[in-house]
Amino acid sequence: MLLRILVLWLLVYCSYSKADCLPDTEGLCTPGVTVTEDIQVEVTEEDLGTEIVTTTTTTTTTTTQTVTNEDSGDILDGSNGYVVTNKEGDMDIDWGGQGPASMPTGNNCYGLGADKCAMITGSGNSTSSMGVAGMGTTFIQTVDISDLNIQKGGEVRYTIEVDKQDAQDRIYMHIKGLNGNSQVFSGTDILSESGISSGYQSYNGSFDFSGILNRLTIEVGGRDINLAVGPVFDDVTVNVFYNVINTIITQQITTVEEIYYLDLFSTTELEFAEEVFEFNDISFDDVGDIDFTPIEPETEEVTYETVELEIQEFEIDFEIDLPEPELVSVEIETEMELELEIEMEMEIDLPEPEVEETIDEQPTEETTEPDSETTEEPTMETENSSEQEDIQQEEVEEPKEPVKEQSAKEKAATKIVKKIDDKARYDESNQMKTLIVMQILGNTKTFFDTQSTIQDTDVNEYLNKTIEDNYGVLFDMAQGQTMEDMINAQY
Numbered sequence: 498m499l500l501r502i503l504v505l506w507l508l509v510y511c512s513y514s515k516a517d518c519l520p521d522t523e524g525l526c527t528p529g530v531t532v533t534e535d536i537q538v539e540v541t542e543e544d545l546g547t548e549i550v551t552t553t554t555t556t557t558t559t560t561t562q563t564v565t566n567e568d569s570g571d572i573l574d575g576s577n578g579y580v581v582t583n584k585e586g587d588m589d590i591d592w593g594g595q596g597p598a599s600m601p602t603g604n605n606c607y608g609l610g611a612d613k614c615a616m617i618t619g620s621g622n623s624t625s626s627m628g629v630a631g632m633g634t635t636f637i638q639t640v641d642i643s644d645l646n647i648q649k650g651g652e653v654r655y656t657i658e659v660d661k662q663d664a665q666d667r668i669y670m671h672i673k674g675l676n677g678n679s680q681v682f683s684g685t686d687i688l689s690e691s692g693i694s695s696g697y698q699s700y701n702g703s704f705d706f707s708g709i710l711n712r713l714t715i716e717v718g719g720r721d722i723n724l725a726v727g728p729v730f731d732d733v734t735v736n737v738f739y740n741v742i743n744t745i746i747t748q749q750i751t752t753v754e755e756i757y758y759l760d761l762f763s764t765t766e767l768e769f770a771e772e773v774f775e776f777n778d779i780s781f782d783d784v785g786d787i788d789f790t791p792i793e794p795e796t797e798e799v800t801y802e803t804v805e806l807e808i809q810e811f812e813i814d815f816e817i818d819l820p821e822p823e824l825v826s827v828e829i830e831t832e833m834e835l836e837l838e839i840e841m842e843m844e845i846d847l848p849e850p851e852v853e854e855t856i857d858e859q860p861t862e863e864t865t866e867p868d869s870e871t872t873e874e875p876t877m878e879t880e881n882s883s884e885q886e887d888i889q890q891e892e893v894e895e896p897k898e899p900v901k902e903q904s905a906k907e908k909a910a911t912k913i914v915k916k917i918d919d920k921a922r923y924d925e926s927n928q929m930k931t932l933i934v935m936q937i938l939g940n941t942k943t944f945f946d947t948q949s950t951i952q953d954t955d956v957n958e959y960l961n962k963t964i965e966d967n968y969g970v971l972f973d974m975a976q977g978q979t980m981e982d983m984i985n986a987q988y
Contacts, residue, residue: 518562518649522650522707523705524650524705524707525566525651525738525739526564526740527564528564528566529563530562531561532559533559533562534560535558535560537555537556537558538553538554538555540552547758547759548756548757549759550754550757551754551755551757552753552754552755553753553754553755554750554751554752555751555753557750559748560744560745560746561745561747562742562743563742563745564741564742565743566651566739566740567739568736568737568738569738571586571735571736572642572713573640573715573735574586574734579640579641579642580638586733586734586735587612587732588600588615588636588731589612591615593636593637593638594634594718595626595637596621596632596633597619597633598615598616598619599618600614600616601729606660606729606731607660607697608696609658609729609730609732610731612731614729614730614731615717615729617634617666617720617721617729617730618721618724619632619633619721620720621633625671626716627714628683629669629671629716632718632719633718634718634719634727635718636718637717638715639712639713639715640712640714640715640735641711641712642713642737643711643712645710645737647739648708649708649739649740649741650710650740651705651706651710651738651740652703652706652738652739653674653684654738655701655702655703655715655735656700656732656733657699657730657733658700659688659698659700659729660697660698660728661689661696661698661729662725663721663722663725663728664691664695665722665723666689666719666720666721666727667687667691667720667728668687668688668718668719668730669685669687669719670688670700670702671683671685671686671715671717672684672713672715672735673713674713675711675713675714676711681707681708681709682706684702684704686702691722710737713735715735717730773789777789777792778790798926799926800933801936804913804937805937808909808910808934809909910934910937
């Protein structure tokens with residue numbers, strides 16, 4: 498047995514919407530859908546001696562990747578469930594941190610409004626716990642965002658309202674992202690540096706990250722250099738935008754088996770196979786099973802008129818194209834009729850020609866009459882001499898009477914019968930056509946008027962009947978006696 502395996506690897510990419518998002522992408526990915534198809538084709542060929550079986554297995558793996566950007570909402574808003582009231586971004590309560598601070602209200606918040614705000618009052622110049630230099634005061638807190646299940650990176654965005662009356666003061670925003678105790682990112686934005694008269698300003702910024710993020714540490718810090726009026730801030734918001742990637746993988750395996758037979762079938766088997774394909778519609782269902790549906794042949798309505806019209810058409814052709822046929826003998830005509838019967842494959846008993854009956858009966862009468870009436874023989878010859886001559890003349894000429902030429906109608910009828918295909922010869926319509934042809938030739942159009950329909954009997958009536966074998970007992974006795982004689986013959 499010879500086995501050959503051919504493996505083809507095909508990789509096809511089909512993208513409906515490009516979503517550029519690699520596993521280590523930092524920041525937000527472009528939302529969209531990416532469809533990738535991986536096609537593997539494996540071809541095996543097996544030589545079984547009598548046949549060669551080729552199996553083609555196609556495995557199509559389709560990967561559909563959908564990228565979306567999700568928003569956590571403001572994590573410093575207590576209504577979102579990430580911080581408690583004293584850690585909200587409206588700065589009604591001190592977050593806690595390093596250095597001195599105050600929580601003024603009314604006009605002391607300047608452009609921030611009459612409600613409470615946070616003021617940086619420390620004049621120190623050290624490094625904060627988050628590693629930011631030039632710090633005198635900090636407001637700091639850590640927020641747990643693990644329930645967001647951030648796995649594919651994203652972006653942290655913030656907003657803050659600041660009013661710096663003293664140009665020599667400074668204020669900054671610092672955010673650090675964590676995965677457990679591991680740092681994911683750390684970013685610092687100097688909102689207003691020393692020496693800049695910024696006054697009231699609304700600031701916003703963002704920090705990109707990749708991978709997993711489950712905690713954020715938020716620090717707002719700065720210093721009051723002139724110790725007159727420190728920078729104040731309020732309305733701090735922090736939103737986390739992160740990537741969500743859904744991947745759906747589908748796999749479809751298609752197997753096609755081709756069998757090449759090595760000329761090992763007999764002619765009968767091949768003809769049978771051809772007939773199967775010729776007379777059946779072959780289809781395959783969803784599970785691969787083969788279904789054979791017989792093709793219903795178109796039934797031709799056969800009547801006396803249609804057959805007679807067909808004979809007339811052929812008859813016209815014979816009358817135009819063919820020369821006058823020569824006379825044939827009675828034996829040839831009889832052979833033609835028998836040949837017609839053979840072609841039709843039907844057992845039809847034709848009546849004996851009247852001429853032959855006359856020929857057979859006439860000599861019997863002539864031989865018996867002289868025996869019974871010997872004394873009147875001279876009188877018969879004298880009185881009926883003319884009749885005797887006529888009879889003798891008829892006896893001489895009668896054998897020639899059946900000698901006739903084959904008419905165009907007979908030739909047309911023979912041609913119609915020969916046109917019937919051997920496979921369809923026993924078809925109901927073709928058998929009916931053959932009978933009608935015979936009746937047209939015999940000029941017995943009323944043949945079908947007396948026909949009766951034979952009703953089929955239910956086969957179950959016969960299956961339920963028991964036929965008693967009256968001779969079975971005698972047969973058993975004879976067999977038993979024979980066996981006994983054989984045994985006794987040994988002694």
